[in-house]
Amino acid sequence: MARKPLTLEEREEISRGLAKGLDNKDIAVSLGRDESVISREITRHGGREKYRAHRYYSRGFTLGVGSAHCK
Numbered sequence: 472m473a474r475k476p477l478t479l480e481e482r483e484e485i486s487r488g489l490a491k492g493l494d495n496k497d498i499a500v501s502l503g504r505d506e507s508v509i510s511r512e513i514t515r516h517g518g519r520e521k522y523r524a525h526r527y528y529s530r531g532f533t534l535g536v537g538s539a540h541c542k
Contacts, residue, residue, distance in 0.1 A: 477504075477512060482524035485509060489519050 477485075481502050488498035495513065499506040516522050 477508070479524065482512070485512060486522060486524040489513070489522055 481504070484502055485498055488501065495509045496506050499509045502509070513519060513522050
């Protein structure tokens with residue numbers, strides 16, 4: 472199965488879930504994603520205390536990640 476990159480909306484939902492103190496599993500269920508996707512996203516971007524959706528989404532476009540969304 473092809474991997475689908477997280478959208479800005481999904482990253483914002485992760486950020487909101489973390490602010491509410493939700494577990495990764497609860498966030499994953501609400502997004503219809505696997506828990507490992509959520510865990511990797513959070514870990515890659517500073518952990519539960521430092522995660523910010525917008526900062527990393529913008530950086531991804533700068534680095535060429537997610538360029539398919541720019542078409």
